[in-house]
Amino acid sequence: MTAITLDGAPSLQPRTAPFGRLLASEIRLLLRRPRTIVALAVLALVPVLIGVGIWAAGGDSGGGPPLFDMLSGNGLLLPLAALMVALPLLLPLTVSMAAADAIAGEANHGSLRGLLLAPVGRIRLVAMKAIGVAAVIAVGLSVLLVFGVLSGWIFLGGNGLITLSGTTLSFVDGMGRVLLAMVLIFTQLAAVGAVALAISASTDHPLVVMAGTLGMLIVFTVLSNISALDWLHPMLLTTGWMSMAADLLRDPLTLDGTGGPLLRAGCYVIIGLGLATVRMLNREG
Amino acid sequence: MTVTAIVREPAGAATPAAPGLAARTEGLRKVFRGTVAVDDVNLAVPDGAVLGLLGPNGSGKTTTIRMLLGLTAPTAGHVELFGHRMPEAASRVLPEVGALVEGPGFHPYLSGRGNLFRLAAAEPLLNSRDADRAVSEALDRVGLSDAANRAYKGYSLGMKQRLGLAAALLVPRRLVVLDEPTNGLDPAGTREIRQVIGGLRAAGTTVIVSSHLLAEIEATCTHVAVMNKGVVVAQGPLRELLSDGSSTVDVSTSDTAAAAAVLRDNGFAAQPIPEGLRVELGDRDSAELIRQLVLGGVPVHEATRRRGGLEELFATLTEEERG
Numbered sequence: 077m078t079a080i081t082l083d084g085a086p087s088l089q090p091r092t093a094p095f096g097r098l099l100a101s102e103i104r105l106l107l108r109r110p111r112t113i114v115a116l117a118v119l120a121l122v123p124v125l126i127g128v129g130i131w132a133a134g135g136d137s138g139g140g141p142p143l144f145d146m147l148s149g150n151g152l153l154l155p156l157a158a159l160m161v162a163l164p165l166l167l168p169l170t171v172s173m174a175a176a177d178a179i180a181g182e183a184n185h186g187s188l189r190g191l192l193l194a195p196v197g198r199i200r201l202v203a204m205k206a207i208g209v210a211a212v213i214a215v216g217l218s219v220l221l222v223f224g225v226l227s228g229w230i231f232l233g234g235n236g237l238i239t240l241s242g243t244t245l246s247f248v249d250g251m252g253r254v255l256l257a258m259v260l261i262f263t264q265l266a267a268v269g270a271v272a273l274a275i276s277a278s279t280d281h282p283l284v285v286m287a288g289t290l291g292m293l294i295v296f297t298v299l300s301n302i303s304a305l306d307w308l309h310p311m312l313l314t315t316g317w318m319s320m321a322a323d324l325l326r327d328p329l330t331l332d333g334t335g336g337p338l339l340r341a342g343c344y345v346i347i348g349l350g351l352a353t354v355r356m357l358n359r360e361g
Numbered sequence: 362m363t364v365t366a367i368v369r370e371p372a373g374a375a376t377p378a379a380p381g382l383a384a385r386t387e388g389l390r391k392v393f394r395g396t397v398a399v400d401d402v403n404l405a406v407p408d409g410a411v412l413g414l415l416g417p418n419g420s421g422k423t424t425t426i427r428m429l430l431g432l433t434a435p436t437a438g439h440v441e442l443f444g445h446r447m448p449e450a451a452s453r454v455l456p457e458v459g460a461l462v463e464g465p466g467f468h469p470y471l472s473g474r475g476n477l478f479r480l481a482a483a484e485p486l487l488n489s490r491d492a493d494r495a496v497s498e499a500l501d502r503v504g505l506s507d508a509a510n511r512a513y514k515g516y517s518l519g520m521k522q523r524l525g526l527a528a529a530l531l532v533p534r535r536l537v538v539l540d541e542p543t544n545g546l547d548p549a550g551t552r553e554i555r556q557v558i559g560g561l562r563a564a565g566t567t568v569i570v571s572s573h574l575l576a577e578i579e580a581t582c583t584h585v586a587v588m589n590k591g592v593v594v595a596q597g598p599l600r601e602l603l604s605d606g607s608s609t610v611d612v613s614t615s616d617t618a619a620a621a622a623v624l625r626d627n628g629f630a631a632q633p634i635p636e637g638l639r640v641e642l643g644d645r646d647s648a649e650l651i652r653q654l655v656l657g658g659v660p661v662h663e664a665t666r667r668r669g670g671l672e673e674l675f676a677t678l679t680e681e682e683r684g
Contacts, residue, residue, distance in 0.1 A: 088443065090452035091485035101482035110470055186466020187476075190528060193430060193462070194483035195455040361432030 095204070098196060102208040106174060112212065115170040116219050122166065123158035123224035127151075127231035143321065146240075151232035152250040153325075155224025156257055160321050162220060163261060167213075168268050168293055169286070174212040175272030176285035178205040179356070183280045192361040202277070202353045209269040217258050217265075225254070239327040253324050260320055260334055267313055267341040268293070270348025277355035310336065313344055381408040381444075383536050383567035384429060388438035391424050398424045400591045402438070406569060406584065411562050413578030413599070414571035415675060416588035422571040423463055425588070426540050429569070430460055442536065456485040460538040465525030469514035473505055473524050476513055477531065486532045499527040504553065518545030526557065537561055539570045543577060555581050575675045579603075587674060595674055603672075610647050612654065613637045613663040623657030624650075636663075 106112055130147055143157045179201075182188035191201060228234070237250025245253065272289040279285065296314040299305055309315050316337045323333040382405055389402040399421040406412045414422050427433040429440055431448030440447040442454040467476040474496060481492040500509045503523040508516065516524065522545050529537055539558075543551045558581045561568050572578050578585060579599065586596040595602060613636040614620045620638055624631045629650060630641040640650060647666055654661050 088445065088450070088453040088457070091456050092452055093483050093485045093487075094489070097482050097489055101479055105468070105471075105479060108471075185468060186464065187468055187479075189432065189462060189466050190480050191483055192432060193455055193458070193460050194480065194485065195431075195451050196483050197452060361427070361430075 092197065092200070093194065095200065098200070098204050099207055102204050103211050106177075106208050106212055107215065109177065111173060111177075112170075115166075115173060116216060119162060119166060119170065119216050119219050120223045122162050123154050123220060124227045126158060126161070127154055127227035131231035143325070146238060147232060149232060149234045150238045151228030151230075151234040152225065152237040152247065152254065154228030154232060155221050155254050156321050156324070158220050158224045159217075159257060159261055160318070163264075163317055164293075164297070165290075167216060167261070167265055168290060170216050171209065171213055171265050171269045172272040172286045172289035173282075175205075175209050175269050175276050175289070176282035178208060178273060179276040179352075180279050180285050181276075181282040183359075184282060189361055198356045199353060202273070202349065202356050205276075206270070206273060206349055206352070209273060210266060213262055213265045213269060217262055221254065221258055225251075237325075240322060240325040241327040243327040245327065253329070257321060257324050260324075260337065263338055263341040263345075264313065264317060267344035267348065270345045270352070271313075272348075274348045274351035274355060277352040277359060310340070313340055315340070382406060382441070383408045383410070383443060384412075384569065385441045386425070386429065386438065387441075389425065389428055389435050389440065390437040391421075391428060391433065392436045398591055399428070399435075402588075402591075402593050404586055404593065404596065406567060408567055409562075409565050410584045411558060411568040411570065411582045412584045412586060413582035414569060414586050414588065415573070415575065415578050416571075417573055420588040421591040422588055423540055424591075426460075426462055426538055426569065426571060430458065430462065430538060431455070432462065452485075456532075457535040458538065459529035459531065459534040459536070460540075461522075461525040461529045461542055462538065462540045464541075464544065465521045465528075467513045467521070467524060467528075470512055472510045472512055473516070473520075473527075474500065474509040476524065477527060480528050481531060484532055495531055499531050502530055502557070503527045519547060519550050522546055523550070526554070530557070533564075534561075534566055536567045536569070539568065541571055541573070543572065543574070551577065575672065602674075609667045610640045610642060610650055611636065611638075611663075611665045611667060612640055612650075612661060613665075614654075615660050615662070619657065620654060620659045620661075623654055623659055626657075627653045629653075639667075 126147070143153060143160060147153055147157055179188065182191070192198070196204070235244075236247050237245045237253060239245060268289060271292065272285055275285045275288045276282075293314060296312040300309055300312050300315055316333060319333055320337060323330060384404065384406040386402050386404045389399060389404075390397070391399040402421070402425055404412075404425070414425065416422050424433065428435045429442070429447070431440075431451045434448070442450070442458065445454050447454065468479065471479065477496040477499060478492060481487055481496055487495055497506070500506050503526050505520060505523050505527060508520055513521070513524065522542065526539070526542060529539065539554075542554050546554065555577070558568055558570060562581075562583070570578070570581065582599050584597065585599050585602050587594050611634060612620060617633060617637055621631060624638065624640060629645070630643070631638040633639075642650065647664065651661060651664050
């Protein structure tokens with residue numbers, strides 16, 4: 077009573093909604109968004125189309141990207157091949173779309189205000205959005221994995237995984253390699269997502285986020301082809317992306333090529349999320 | 362030792378406790394890229410009041426409200442809600458605050474109900490098991506139950522506005538802030554908003570409602586602040602602002618002579634106008650004037666109160682704006 081009359085207001089305690097509930101709501105929102113569903117469907121189509129194509133050509137892959145000539149009768153390779161096809165553009169597009177909608181899109185719709193006024197603290201908001209983007213990456217990779225393994229088994233057949241070294245790994249070992257590739261690619265995409273979130277926290281226009289993120293990757297790819305700039309290459313996120321799958325297909329397994337990409341991804345995630353948080357704390361709601 | 366130091370007045374007796382303020386701003390100022398949007402705004406909104414923030418478009422109402430809610434950082438000055446500094450105390454204060462700012466903002470492909478569930482998940486004061494009931498009640502309160510399961514993108518402007526109001530009312534609030542709540546609403550919708558505000562007021566909720574329409578404010582508010590070009594040009598209880606300046610009543614009657622006699626007997630000053638008489642109320646009540654006229658047997662066809670104060674002020678402001 078005295079506290080109320082003295083302050084003119086009861087002393088209010090900080091309160092906040094349970095983080096799990098927020099997160100569940102965020103992930104439900106992401107996965108119900110029509111464009112996410114379309115992107116996931118396109119990802120599912122990649123291994124199916126490759127599988128059907130090679131099966132229809134009677135097992136002749138007829139050249140093409142690396143690994144493709146090994147696909148016939150090597151079904152477990154299909155998820156990896158699909159991953160390599162989706163990695164340069166399709167997966168980053170899916171990730172940057174999710175990150176674009178996460179903050180810039182919500183700001184554009186005006187729904188970000190509702191969250192800030194609830195209130196969801198700004199740092200919690202970034203955490204919730206980052207986990208949401210990570211969930212989209214995980215779901216996208218899982219779709220590639222499941223459809224890749226299934227269509228490999230249906231259209232290409234094979235028992236176990238034939239490696240670049242010519243040996244054949246058992247199904248379990250082969251599956252292990254595929255999952256390892258998924259984890260490695262997850263970290264790379266998480267780095268893309270962190271950069272996209274940083275842009276997302278700085279603008280109200282989702283298109284800027286997608287253009288910025290994909291533009292960055294394209295520039296990185298161009299720069300990585302200029303040998304005079306090889307001092308710059310260790311800083312480019314895309315360095316090592318294409319050789320990663322090949323490294324996983326050697327027997328015995330060598331992980332020498334994975335340290336660099338992992339370290340790079342970690343740096344990009346830390347810088348990206350840091351910038352996203354700073355931008356979020358300072359942006360107009 | 363010093364015994365006297367221990368003896369003191371009971372708390373609150375020495376200084377009479379100031380009436381609780383739900384919202385207060387001091388020297389609030391906002392500059393956007395060299396343009397002063399809001400300057401030296403000092404608002405005091407008593408607990409339980411309904412404050413009408415009145416002003417033409419672009420007068421700084423929305424910017425002021427955004428600073429109140431911690432959405433925009435002031436260039437100078439500060440904001441307190443329930444005695445807590447904003448935006449530092451956002452997590453203490455905002456759970457008690459419902460707001461509709463700058464129009465409704467929702468996900469287009471989610472239904473009205475889906476959008477409210479999204480916000481319900483973020484409401485600190487709402488238990489998960491109560492979310493269903495709270496969402497349905499809020500939809501019901503704004504008359505959206507029938508359209509609740511349709512996608513938001515198919516809503517009319519009025520329906521969107523109602524959903525925004527439903528979001529502000531999702532849980533019981535101590536303060537509700539409504540920025541131009543009747544935008545896009547038809548007359549029936551405007552009336553419903555007034556009823557909602559009336560209901561909030563009856564429940565003791567403090568309300569801050571901005572509008573560029575005087576009639577809206579007059580019908581629902583206890584307090585008014587008038588803004589123009591970023592500064593508050595008048596503020597106070599509605600009654601005081603309205604009675605500032607001379608209030609007159611135009612009495613339309615077929616028997617001007619009898620009316621003049623009755624008014625003279627009762628000490629009202631009056632002057633003739635074409636339809637009858639213009640009566641100076643002074644500090645008296647229009648009800649008393651009409652009662653005296655009717656008791657005196659004067660046929661009163663119509664009595665119209667002409668206000669000074671707020672109405673004149675607002676007319677001047679808005680005309681300036683148009684010119």
